[in-house]
Amino acid sequence: MAEKSKFIDYIDEALEKSKDTTLSHLLFIHQGVHYPVTMCTPETFQALDAFEARSDDVVLASYPKCGSNWILHILRELIFADSKKKYDFPEFPVLECGDPGKYQRMKQFPSPRILATHLHYDKLPESILKNKAKILVIFRNPKDTAVSFFHFHNDVPDIPSYGSWDEFFRQFMGGQVSWGSYFDFAINWNQHLHDDNVKFILYEDLKENLAAGIKQIAEFFGFSLTEEQIQTISAQSTFQAMQAKSQETHGAVGPFLFRKGEVGDWKNVFSETQSQEMDDKFKECLADTPLGAKLKYNSYCLA
Numbered sequence: 001m002a003e004k005s006k007f008i009d010y011i012d013e014a015l016e017k018s019k020d021t022t023l024s025h026l027l028f029i030h031q032g033v034h035y036p037v038t039m040c041t042p043e044t045f046q047a048l049d050a051f052e053a054r055s056d057d058v059v060l061a062s063y064p065k066c067g068s069n070w071i072l073h074i075l076r077e078l079i080f081a082d083s084k085k086k087y088d089f090p091e092f093p094v095l096e097c098g099d100p101g102k103y104q105r106m107k108q109f110p111s112p113r114i115l116a117t118h119l120h121y122d123k124l125p126e127s128i129l130k131n132k133a134k135i136l137v138i139f140r141n142p143k144d145t146a147v148s149f150f151h152f153h154n155d156v157p158d159i160p161s162y163g164s165w166d167e168f169f170r171q172f173m174g175g176q177v178s179w180g181s182y183f184d185f186a187i188n189w190n191q192h193l194h195d196d197n198v199k200f201i202l203y204e205d206l207k208e209n210l211a212a213g214i215k216q217i218a219e220f221f222g223f224s225l226t227e228e229q230i231q232t233i234s235a236q237s238t239f240q241a242m243q244a245k246s247q248e249t250h251g252a253v254g255p256f257l258f259r260k261g262e263v264g265d266w267k268n269v270f271s272e273t274q275s276q277e278m279d280d281k282f283k284e285c286l287a288d289t290p291l292g293a294k295l296k297y298n299s300y301c302l303a
């Protein structure tokens with residue numbers, strides 16, 4: 001992502017579309033889930049059905065704002081260290097975003113291809129599951145995720161803003177935000193955490209020990225790296241290091257996307273009632289599930 005790339009071109013185009021889009025016209029519903037008209041279209045969803053995944057595709061799944069740009073950077077560095085070939089995104093990496101012709105173009109790209117997605121598990125193209133591409137799924141606690149999502153909308157000048165945090169919170173809890181409900185996304189993924197081709201990783205664990213997380217990611221995808229290479233990638237992947245380069249890597253949106261990168265920022269924004277409402281929702285949807293345990297909700301979401 002170092003030079004002005006397809007990646008930045010795509011983000012700039014989406015921002016350009018956002019300028020003319022009001023909040024009330026931002027979302028459309030496809031198969032029961034909300035998506036932003038500035039990034040997704042029904043035509044691309046239709047074309048996606050015929051997407052041909054490969055068994056050596058490197059797939060990164062996440063709900064928005066859980067750290068996908070962080071992991072995409074790490075994956076690029078891992079591929080570079082393993083193969084000595086620089087990985088430039090030949091397309092915007094989020095699979096469901098872009099024009100319908102992208103899947104045809106992607107057939108020409110050499111392996112391994114990095115594919116990011118915010119799709120719920122049951123909306124993934126069938127070929128990813130059939131060909132058993134390895135999927136890394138990153139989660140972040142729902143309170144910080146919501147706050148990051150809100151700031152992205154309200155800080156980036158060209159993206160439609162919410163009237164207030166309270167308004168955003170209501171929409172987030174109802175799943176009426178881009179890529180739908182965090183909780184539906186999580187419930188869906190909960191069934192597949194132990195599939196052979198799936199690896200779970202937690203944003204907060206990465207914050208705690210980045211090098212250990214990078215090592216696990218490398219092992220999962222079968223990249224062989226020395227300890228020294230892991231340490232080098234770790235130093236290049238801290239929030240501070242990535243924020244400093246964000247304009248170069250992500251264009252105008254970079255400094256807004258790499259906003260704070262902290263655990264617990266929700267405490268500055270949530271009211272007590274909102275916090276309780278999310279605790280109740282977590283209890284109802286996830287508390288007694290394997291994913292619920294992995295999210296370490298009590299450590300990160302209880303004041």
Ligand SMILES: Nc1ncnc2c1ncn2[C@@H]1O[C@H](COP(=O)(O)OS(=O)(=O)O)[C@@H](OP(=O)(O)O)[C@H]1O
Nearest residue numbers: 064065066067068069070148238239258259260261
């Ligand atoms: N290196 C590193 N370390 C810690 N945190 C990081 C890092 N890189 C990105 N981030 C934080 O991830 C949040 C953005 O998530 P995504 O990249 O998934 O956003 S998006 O859905 O693709 O728009 C966003 O979180 P907030 O800062 O809380 O808004 C980013 O700052």
